[in-house]
Amino acid sequence: xxxxxxxxxxxxxxxxxxxxxxxxxxxxxxxxxxxxxxxxxxxxxxxxxxxxxxxxxxxxxxxxxxxxxxxxxxxxxxxxxxxxxxxxxxxxxxxxxxxxxxxxxxxxxxxxxxxxxxxxxxxxxxxxxxxxxxxxxxxxxxxxxxxxxxxxxxxxxxxxxxxxxxxxxxxxxxxxxxxxxxxxxxxxxxxxxxxxxxxxxxxxxxxxxxxxxxxxxxxxxxxxxxxxxxxxxxxxxxxxxxxxxxxxxxxxxxxxxxxxxxxxxxxxxxxxxxxxxxxxxxxxxxxxxxxxxxxxxxxxxxxxxxxxxxxxxxxxxxxxxxxxxxxxxxxxxxxxxxxxxxxxxxxxxxxxxxxxxxxxxxxxxxxxxxxxxxxxxxxxxxxxxxxxxxxxxxxxxxxxxxxxxxxxxxxxxxxxxxxxxxxxxxxxx
Amino acid sequence: xxxxxxxxxxxxxxxxxxxxxxxxxxxxxxxxxxxxxxxxxxxxxxxxxxxxxxxxxxxxxxxxxxxxxxxxxxxxxxxxxxxxxxxxxxxxxxxxxxxxxxxxxxxxxxxxxxxxxxxxxxxxxxxxxxxxxxxxxxxxxxxxxxxxxxxxxxxxxxxxxxxxxxxxxxxxxxxxxxxxxxxxxxxxxxxxxxxxxxxxxxxxxxxxxxxxxxxxxxxxxxxxxxxxxxxxxxxxxxxxxxxxxxxxxxxxxxxxxxxxxxxxxxxxxxxxxxxxxxxxxxxxxxxxxxxxxxxxxxxxxxxxxxxxxxxxxxxxxxxxxxxxxxxxxxxxxxxxxxxxxxxxxxxxxxxxxxxxxxxxxxxxxxxxxxxxxxxxxxxxxxxxxxxxxxxxxxxxxxxxxxxxxxxxxxxxxxxxxxxxxxxxxxxxx
Numbered sequence: 001x002x003x004x005x006x007x008x009x010x011x012x013x014x015x016x017x018x019x020x021x022x023x024x025x026x027x028x029x030x031x032x033x034x035x036x037x038x039x040x041x042x043x044x045x046x047x048x049x050x051x052x053x054x055x056x057x058x059x060x061x062x063x064x065x066x067x068x069x070x071x072x073x074x075x076x077x078x079x080x081x082x083x084x085x086x087x088x089x090x091x092x093x094x095x096x097x098x099x100x101x102x103x104x105x106x107x108x109x110x111x112x113x114x115x116x117x118x119x120x121x122x123x124x125x126x127x128x129x130x131x132x133x134x135x136x137x138x139x140x141x142x143x144x145x146x147x148x149x150x151x152x153x154x155x156x157x158x159x160x161x162x163x164x165x166x167x168x169x170x171x172x173x174x175x176x177x178x179x180x181x182x183x184x185x186x187x188x189x190x191x192x193x194x195x196x197x198x199x200x201x202x203x204x205x206x207x208x209x210x211x212x213x214x215x216x217x218x219x220x221x222x223x224x225x226x227x228x229x230x231x232x233x234x235x236x237x238x239x240x241x242x243x244x245x246x247x248x249x250x251x252x253x254x255x256x257x258x259x260x261x262x263x264x265x266x267x268x269x270x271x272x273x274x275x276x277x278x279x280x281x282x283x284x285x286x287x288x289x290x291x292x293x294x295x296x297x298x299x300x301x302x303x304x305x306x307x308x309x310x311x312x313x314x315x316x317x318x319x320x321x322x323x324x325x326x327x328x329x330x331x332x333x334x335x336x337x338x339x340x341x342x343x344x345x346x347x348x349x350x351x352x353x354x355x356x357x358x359x360x361x362x363x364x365x366x367x368x369x370x371x372x373x374x375x376x377x378x379x380x381x382x383x384x385x386x387x388x389x390x391x392x393x394x395x396x397x398x399x400x401x402x403x404x405x406x407x408x409x410x411x412x413x414x415x416x417x418x419x420x421x422x423x424x425x426x427x428x429x
Numbered sequence: 430x431x432x433x434x435x436x437x438x439x440x441x442x443x444x445x446x447x448x449x450x451x452x453x454x455x456x457x458x459x460x461x462x463x464x465x466x467x468x469x470x471x472x473x474x475x476x477x478x479x480x481x482x483x484x485x486x487x488x489x490x491x492x493x494x495x496x497x498x499x500x501x502x503x504x505x506x507x508x509x510x511x512x513x514x515x516x517x518x519x520x521x522x523x524x525x526x527x528x529x530x531x532x533x534x535x536x537x538x539x540x541x542x543x544x545x546x547x548x549x550x551x552x553x554x555x556x557x558x559x560x561x562x563x564x565x566x567x568x569x570x571x572x573x574x575x576x577x578x579x580x581x582x583x584x585x586x587x588x589x590x591x592x593x594x595x596x597x598x599x600x601x602x603x604x605x606x607x608x609x610x611x612x613x614x615x616x617x618x619x620x621x622x623x624x625x626x627x628x629x630x631x632x633x634x635x636x637x638x639x640x641x642x643x644x645x646x647x648x649x650x651x652x653x654x655x656x657x658x659x660x661x662x663x664x665x666x667x668x669x670x671x672x673x674x675x676x677x678x679x680x681x682x683x684x685x686x687x688x689x690x691x692x693x694x695x696x697x698x699x700x701x702x703x704x705x706x707x708x709x710x711x712x713x714x715x716x717x718x719x720x721x722x723x724x725x726x727x728x729x730x731x732x733x734x735x736x737x738x739x740x741x742x743x744x745x746x747x748x749x750x751x752x753x754x755x756x757x758x759x760x761x762x763x764x765x766x767x768x769x770x771x772x773x774x775x776x777x778x779x780x781x782x783x784x785x786x787x788x789x790x791x792x793x794x795x796x797x798x799x800x801x802x803x804x805x806x807x808x809x810x811x812x813x814x815x816x817x818x819x820x821x822x823x824x825x826x827x828x829x830x831x832x833x834x835x836x837x838x839x840x841x842x843x844x845x846x847x848x849x850x851x852x853x854x855x856x857x858x
Contacts, residue, residue: 025577025579028579029576029577031644032758032759032760033576033757033758034757034758034759129574135575135717135719135720135721135723136574136723137566137570137573140566140569140570140573141569144566144569144573144744144745145558145564145565145569145737147461147462147741147744148454148737148740148741149737150454215460273726276702288737289733290446290450290454290564290736291733291737291738292564292727292728292731292734293727294565294725294726294728295724295725295726295727296723296726297724297725298720298723298724299720299722299723304718304719304720304721305720305721307719308578308717308719308720309720311576311577311719312573312575312577315576315577319753319754320753321573321750321753321754324748325750328462328463328748329461329463329748330460330462331461337460
């Protein structure tokens, strides 16, 4: 059998994991797939730091041309991360006639349409299962198992750092800063956590999920993004008493002919499967009009789960299935219809709202009147800590337009009886 | 574009669902896949009972030859259920040069090796995603996303009837007979529920999961099967107090070079994701050595979820991917290595054991001695209801060989101080 020859660009954590699988799992992959995969070249700027792997001589190089110019290498795995350099490498690989596997969600979200177009033009294939949910086979499921459905919604916990921090805030009632610190100490958060806790990483993944799931074209910037950095631990206690758990969600929805695309923390009913996903795990909830509610769960990051998805894509390419998927399915921006994305002000959800109010008669009447003026109807109210100078009033609303809620809160915040800005968190039910 | 022409054999619940998707979802499928799928012929003995669908004239027939002899029909969907007739139809379809999609888990489990061989000989493709877990894309994930893994274990809740009944017994503490009756009234159990509650249906699905997941050949009869019919509601209370939930599981495991393949009720730690799967939902937990723990969740039965998987297979075939999967992957019995299955007596697990004992001094000493004689060590003991004539003693053991436990219980049951047969349930942790 002629070996199928593969090159890796980027020999970091995931790159080493992919190399490990290709070097050590060859026999098992050959038995199951008939493929004799040969890892011929690994390119990185640093080829001296030991990765704990027994790399055959001649495989490591700092020269990208060793891959670009090698006609034996049909599949290249791009794992260098970042955007500018990675994009340049990927375009070069495509131009050199390579099919490309990547885990680079930032690059795909920001430059996907351009890269898809380049690949289609060159008649090459892009595969990127590892870019969303690590080893969870969610993109393959959208491009195969769920194809007969019109997807109504996709709701994902797709950032392990956020989920780790929020799980800690929920179970230990410690504040955000302390939970972030612990996540950093344990390696669940980066030294600079902004891309994770700010929601950017979740948004990258939502872009990819939304494109494929809704077979829709939209811009990454159309996604509304709100991070978890301002969450107050007191709201975790109130939420829990009301039967809810706070999770960082990436939400895509069909909504009156438009799409909703938003990343933000939200209250989920505590008995919901997604509310039970804890720690650094990921899960993606998909509601299709035929299949109904489904959920895919697993480790959303980490060396070997991500490498598992990358190597699955390599196999899929070498077997010829990935090529069919990428060439024939109209799920990629450039082959799909442009869809309008609903501005966050027009999105309707239920809301959790907390006011800090003077403990005096008539406060609730004033607040309720302003909400009613803005077409917001109250589902439940809790007022605790009576007798203190200021008391929290916690409300759940019925479905309301977000713009209306924001207007109402602006007026409410100006009331004499309200102390400090009111807080709201969307409810996903 | 030349239409891709499909025939359906079996116009029951799932068959109608498939017809509905193919007839009403054509535009959306065409947009996403480029395929113009034409449902040309539906064959059933009963073509007069209304199915609530607008079937174009000339499509319905009672004559299978209308499909067998029609060279335009390249893909046939077999949904007649049962074994003898279905097998005959499937062999005829393959011999007539059709690729076949089926949801028939009983047929595949009992006659899979023969059918796979026939398909491979004819150069045709079999696809059967809908046979396990309804709309959950678990077989596709085993044949794609998890391929780089050696699968260590597969633990599934794959029978909605059992899960519905056990969920009721857990939450409402009602006995088996009453929960079964309710399941039948609500349509979650058949009038003759034996195949579901006896474990046979779960075993059918485990055979298919095991073949593909472990790339292993074994006989369906190698699977150990124990139903839920003898479960006593009192054990649900004890389990819950110990922090466990009782679930009907289909378990496949790599175990000292052999496979464990067993279907039986088991105690799961209540905080485990699988323990939280309630009602008629299914979930399959897969532990791969690279990807780690993953879970796929959704509706495991029902008209449209099952139809969703069938149509996904039809699309996969027409796109050419299913053919590559079936032809090239060595996951199907006949292309895989025969594996030895561990006899249930040799399987080691933890156990939950309940004795009904006279409330007299020395009982625990006698019981413990016999267990110790059989190499079974006790993890915890609870004795409740003191002062009554007989009291339950509930134990959790450490890992022990099942044969040893059975021997010990036989001896314990003969003790004067023990009233009535002791009960045990395996613990999955």
